[in-house]
Amino acid sequence: MPKPELPAGRPAYTYVVKGKYWRFRYKGDNFALPGKPGEPKFEDKYDEFVALVVKPVTLASRPGRGTFDWVMAKFFEDAEFRALATRTQSNYHAFGKHVSKYLGDCMMGITTVEMLGEVRNAMTLGYADVLRRFVSRLYVFASDRGYVLAGLNPARCLRSIKRKPKKGHEPWSIEEINLMLKHAEGAIRTLIIIALCTGQRPGDVERMEWSQVLDDMVRVRQQKTGELMTIPAHPLLRAELARLRSEGPVEGVIVRKESGGPIGDCGFGYRMKKLVRSIPNMPRRTPHGSRYATAGLLRDAGCDVDQICSIIGHRTYEMSVKYFRRRKLAIEAMGKLVGHGPLHVPSSPMVVAGVARAIRSEAGALSCGSAATAPVCRYLEPVMPAVSTCEAVLV
Numbered sequence: 437m438p439k440p441e442l443p444a445g446r447p448a449y450t451y452v453v454k455g456k457y458w459r460f461r462y463k464g465d466n467f468a469l470p471g472k473p474g475e476p477k478f479e480d481k482y483d484e485f486v487a488l489v490v491k492p493v494t495l496a497s498r499p500g501r502g503t504f505d506w507v508m509a510k511f512f513e514d515a516e517f518r519a520l521a522t523r524t525q526s527n528y529h530a531f532g533k534h535v536s537k538y539l540g541d542c543m544m545g546i547t548t549v550e551m552l553g554e555v556r557n558a559m560t561l562g563y564a565d566v567l568r569r570f571v572s573r574l575y576v577f578a579s580d581r582g583y584v585l586a587g588l589n590p591a592r593c594l595r596s597i598k599r600k601p602k603k604g605h606e607p608w609s610i611e612e613i614n615l616m617l618k619h620a621e622g623a624i625r626t627l628i629i630i631a632l633c634t635g636q637r638p639g640d641v642e643r644m645e646w647s648q649v650l651d652d653m654v655r656v657r658q659q660k661t662g663e664l665m666t667i668p669a670h671p672l673l674r675a676e677l678a679r680l681r682s683e684g685p686v687e688g689v690i691v692r693k694e695s696g697g698p699i700g701d702c703g704f705g706y707r708m709k710k711l712v713r714s715i716p717n718m719p720r721r722t723p724h725g726s727r728y729a730t731a732g733l734l735r736d737a738g739c740d741v742d743q744i745c746s747i748i749g750h751r752t753y754e755m756s757v758k759y760f761r762r763r764k765l766a767i768e769a770m771g772k773l774v775g776h777g778p779l780h781v782p783s784s785p786m787v788v789a790g791v792a793r794a795i796r797s798e799a800g801a802l803s804c805g806s807a808a809t810a811p812v813c814r815y816l817e818p819v820m821p822a823v824s825t826c827e828a829v830l831v
């Protein structure tokens with residue numbers, strides 16, 4: 437039986453079943469149509485289905501000159517923006533979406549401080565202060581290019597939001613470093629050694645490749661600053677790299693998972709947190725603390741400011757000096773307190789007896805005249821002068 441011919445002017449989104457039944461189909465929707473094209477009942481039902489499921493195409497309107505969207509588009513195309521670090525560009529694009537949501541069609545030239553304040557109040561605290569800084573930079577760009585009046589920047593009138601201070605990156609002490617290396621195995625051990633011996637940021641350590649190690653020198657292009665660093669390999673780092681060379685191929689990233697793939701971003705932080713939790717009484721420490729630790733070690737080794745900055749950078753040097761100076765001042769303050777005189781000791785016999793028991797459990801039942809118990813006896817005399825021996829206390 438020959439297949440019936442379809443009408444030349446078949447309506448869009450329709451097809452024929454068995455040569456006589458018309459149906460409407462659009463994406464996942466499929467409906468029966470009464471009659472055939474040209475009949476009133478067909479046309480009415482067809483128009484109803486089109487209005488119901490077919491969404492009209494909206495043409496994107498171009499942002500008007502002088503609006504936030506228009507200035508942001510110019511800013512993202514400008515060489516000043518393209519010269520920024522890749523991560524900074526990505527962050528600015530994310531901030532731009534929030535600005536476009538609230539201020540996209542607003543004219544920058546007539547936007548007031550009150551308007552910016554209302555927009556900031558509608559955002560979370562994390563984005564609120566970022567909005568102020570980003571909008572301020574947009575106004576500086578627009579002013580330099582002549583898109584707004586010179587010097588116009590209402591964002592500067594918004595005060596920065598003071599939040600609770602975040603937990604800082606405390607520098608690792610020598611004792612903590614020794615504990616970490618004692619307990620660390622696998623990838624986290626390599627990460628710690630690379631971080632300490634190069635003083636680089638965790639992200640640069642995670643992405644470090646074998647091609648960056650040439651003739652006992654490590655070459656790092658810092659992702660944050662774009663600065664090229666050339667660092668001589670420390671003997672500890674050379675030994676660790678030699679061990680890795682003996683175990684597998686030397687191509688791609690240096691630190692890998694057990695499966696062989698790269699550890700990826702945040703791999704250092706995850707493993708560091710896991711290691712710290714496994715060490716008894718280990719305080720919270722972050723991978724970034726290794727940079728401050730390296731700065732402190734370089735300073736203790738007698739390096740001057742230029743030598744330290746040639747490895748870790750100027751800003752990190754300033755931060756590390758602040759942390760180590762604070763730690764040094766704390767040690768000096770406690771030393772003066774100890775030298776000034778003993779603290780008040782509780783005179784409770786139970787407390788004194790407890791101290792003596794602890795000493796005897798470790799040193800044995802020794803007399804007060806022994807070298808092991810002499811410091812303790814001198815400690816106890818001002819509290820209980822009637823007690824002349826540790827045995828008497830323990831009765």
